[in-house]
Amino acid sequence: MLDVVILAAGKGTRMCSNKPKVLHTIAGKPFLQHVVDRSRELDADNIHIVVGHGADSVRAEIGSENISYVQQTEQLGTGHAVKQALPQLQADSTVLILYGDVPLIKSETLKNLVSQVGEKSLGLLTVNLDNPSGYGRIIRDQDGSVVSIIEHKDANLEQQKVKEVNTGVMAVRSQDLQRWLPQLNNNNVQKEYLLPDIIAMAKAEGMSIETAQPAEESEVLGVNNRLQQAELERIYQVNMAKDLLAQGLTLLDPARFDCRGTLKVGKDCLVDINCVFEGDVTLGDNVKIGPNCHISDAVIGDDVEIKSHTVIENAQVGNNATVGPFARLRPQAELNEGAKIGNFVEIKKAVIGKGSKVSHLSYIGDAEIGSDVNIGAGTITCNYDGVNKFKTKISDGVFVGSNTALVAPINLGENVTVGAGSVVTVDVKDNDLAVARTRQRNISGWKRPVKK
Numbered sequence: 001m002l003d004v005v006i007l008a009a010g011k012g013t014r015m016c017s018n019k020p021k022v023l024h025t026i027a028g029k030p031f032l033q034h035v036v037d038r039s040r041e042l043d044a045d046n047i048h049i050v051v052g053h054g055a056d057s058v059r060a061e062i063g064s065e066n067i068s069y070v071q072q073t074e075q076l077g078t079g080h081a082v083k084q085a086l087p088q089l090q091a092d093s094t095v096l097i098l099y100g101d102v103p104l105i106k107s108e109t110l111k112n113l114v115s116q117v118g119e120k121s122l123g124l125l126t127v128n129l130d131n132p133s134g135y136g137r138i139i140r141d142q143d144g145s146v147v148s149i150i151e152h153k154d155a156n157l158e159q160q161k162v163k164e165v166n167t168g169v170m171a172v173r174s175q176d177l178q179r180w181l182p183q184l185n186n187n188n189v190q191k192e193y194l195l196p197d198i199i200a201m202a203k204a205e206g207m208s209i210e211t212a213q214p215a216e217e218s219e220v221l222g223v224n225n226r227l228q229q230a231e232l233e234r235i236y237q238v239n240m241a242k243d244l245l246a247q248g249l250t251l252l253d254p255a256r257f258d259c260r261g262t263l264k265v266g267k268d269c270l271v272d273i274n275c276v277f278e279g280d281v282t283l284g285d286n287v288k289i290g291p292n293c294h295i296s297d298a299v300i301g302d303d304v305e306i307k308s309h310t311v312i313e314n315a316q317v318g319n320n321a322t323v324g325p326f327a328r329l330r331p332q333a334e335l336n337e338g339a340k341i342g343n344f345v346e347i348k349k350a351v352i353g354k355g356s357k358v359s360h361l362s363y364i365g366d367a368e369i370g371s372d373v374n375i376g377a378g379t380i381t382c383n384y385d386g387v388n389k390f391k392t393k394i395s396d397g398v399f400v401g402s403n404t405a406l407v408a409p410i411n412l413g414e415n416v417t418v419g420a421g422s423v424v425t426v427d428v429k430d431n432d433l434a435v436a437r438t439r440q441r442n443i444s445g446w447k448r449p450v451k452k
Contacts, residue, residue, distance in 0.1 A: 001093035002046075002114065003174065004039040005085045008032050008100030009052030009072040014225040020054030022100035023061050024229060027236050028260030028278060031223060032062055034103035040066075041107040042114070045093065048085045049100070077192030078168065083181040089174045097170045097195065101222045104232060105169070109214045114171045116210035122202055123171035126211045127220050128163045135165035136196055138211070146209035149196035153189040166196055167220040176202070266302065279314075290325065298329075301337075315347075318354075336371075350381075353396070366408065367392040376402035376420065383408045395430070 012021020022032035032049070039047050051058050052072045059069055070085045082097055089095055094117045096110060109125070116123030124146065126138050136149045137159050149166045150159050180201045184193040199209055214220055218235045221228070240263075241254035249265045251257050256273040263277045266285035275289055279297035283289075287300050290308035297314045300306070304317050307324030314331035317323060321339045330348035335341065339352040342359035350364045356373040358364055364375065366383040368391065379400050381392040390408035394400070398412050401420030412418070413430035422436040 001090050002042060002044045002096060003089050003093045004042070004044040004047045004096045004098060005082055005089075006032065006035050006039070006047065006049045006098045006100050007078060007081045008058060009050050009055075009075055009081055010101070011053035011075075012101070012224070015229075016226070020058055021223070023054070023057060024223070026103045026223075026229070026233050027240075027258075030061060031103040032058065032100040035098050035100055035105065036062060036067070038105055038107045038110060039096075039098065042096070042110055044096070046088070046090070048088050050081045050084055077186065077190065078195035079181060079184040079193035079197060082177065082195055083184075083193070086178055086181060089177070091174060091178075093174045095172050095174050095177055097168070097172070099168055099222060101224070102167075102169075102220060103223070104221065104236060105219050106214065109212070109219055110169075113169065113212045116212055117171045117173060118210075119173075120206065121208045121210050122173070122176065124199070124209050124211050125167045125169035125214065125220065126164050127167055127213055127217055129165055129217065130163070132160075132163055132165045137162040138164040138166060140164075146199065146211060147203055148200045151188065151190070151194065151196070167214075168195070169220065170195070172198070176207075261296070272308070284319070293324075330365075364392075366390065367394065369394045370396035370398070370414075372396060373398045373400070375400045376404060378403040379406070380404075381406045381408055 008022040010021055015021050015024060023030045026034060036047060047067045048070055049067060050070045050072050052075055055071060068088055070088060072081050072084050094114055096114055113123040113125050134152050136151045137155050138146055139148045139150055139159065141147050180198040183201060184197055186193050188194060202209060221232060223229045223232060237258055240259045241251055241257050244263065244265060245251060245254065247265055248267055250270040253273045258276045261277060261279040264282045266283055268285060269283050269287040271289045272291040274292045276294045281295050282299045284300060284302035286303045289306045292308050293306055293310045295312045298312045300317045301319040303320045305322050309326045310324035312329040315329040315333040317335045318337040318339065320337055321335045323341045326343045327341045328346045330346065332349040333347040334351045336352060336354040338355040340357040340359060341347060344361045345358050346363045348365040350367040352369050353371040353373060355371055356369050358375040361377045362375055362379040364381050366389050367381050373394055382405050383389050383392065392406050392408045393411045395412060395414040397415040400418045403421045404418050405423045407423065407425045410424060411427045413428055415431045416428045417433045418424060419435035422434060424434050424436050428434045
């Protein structure tokens with residue numbers, strides 16, 4: 001059995017924010033959610049989050065699915081925090097203790113740590129730092145066995161030279177915690193009940209302290225201020241870029257790439273600089289994405305070109321389609337094979353048929369457009385009367401002239417032609433020409449106004 005206890009009660013004063021520290025984000029996801037996700041990858045039987053400052057906000061953001069919350073009314077140290085969770089722990093479980101502001105920890109590292117726990121041993125995650133200042137030092141005996149952890153403020157000059165430090169992450173049997181935590185005292189510089197003090201208790205009982213280390217130092221870095229948050233964001237994004245490059249994605253500059261969700265890529269895809277991906281995005285084969293695009297919760301087919309400064313949200317783009325530059329696909333936009341959406345075009349809750357074109361300066365909303373339709377520049381579907389939305393249906397082969405307003409609800413039959421500058425308010429039958437504009441008047445002798 002595995003219980004995970006995540007410490008998330010701190011205010012995070014150095015973040016200079018009204019928001020609890022653990023709700024600030026890396027890759028668009030709260031620090032704490034990253035830690036919860038790693039816990040779930042371990043198939044933890046129970047996840048317990050110790051909350052304090054902003055507890056209601058934390059509960060609302062993270063939710064309660066397979067999670068129990070424990071209140072720490074006073075922040076009196078890490079040992080005191082874990083002690084609050086003791087009544088929730090299963091008697092025969094292994095307890096993994098994590099931190100809500102350490103978002104880059106990997107599940108493989110945690111699995112290795114948990115495997116160190118036995119009847120006469122506990123697991124301790126350590127790391128070697130070039131600059132260990134501020135961290136508790138790992139003190140070993142002549143045989144290399146861990147005997148204690150000395151906090152930086154309590155360490156003497158010789159102990160401060162030790163490079164191996166405590167990350168705070170531990171795996172311990174529940175029954176041992178139940179015995180040790182009530183014995184903690186606050187006889188230290190910080191006047192806090194410190195979790196690392198259980199190491200000395202374990203040694204006194206003849207238990208061994210088995211250590212594990214992360215593959216990368218960044219896994220155990222915590223966030224205390226905005227600078228550290230920015231540094232971890234870059235580390236996360238670089239690691240994401242490396243994974244995608246290994247999968248065959250071409251990134252013209254991996255340092256100018258952001259993924260705040262999941263990105264699945266086919267073969268021979270290319271992504272230019274400053275592109276942001278959010279939510280769940282899937283790219284087919286041979287997709288080319290120009291610079292400065294923002295794509296979220298979208299499925300992109302094969303051989304698609306998305307030109308620069310395009311925004312796509314909750315939309316589908318079919319094979320061989322072209323989108324942009326400066327286009328926007330809003331939720332429920334669906335482009336079929338070979339469709340073309342040009343510059344300064346906005347599509348919302350509309351289906352664009354096979355081979356159809358909306359090349360520039362148009363708005364198509366709440367519409368169903370057939371195959372091989374050409375929508376002229378400046379065309380809009382007038383779908384909203386201020387209260388309700390109405391649908392525009394355009395059949396195959398329609399040609400709509402520039403600067404046309406299609407007032408929904410309206411149906412244009414097959415092969416209809418709409419004259420430029422028309423305001424179309426009634427249905428048009430197959431093969432008809434619709435012209436709806438006032439007759440032009442030319443006034444002779446017209447004199448322009450002169451500024452007085």
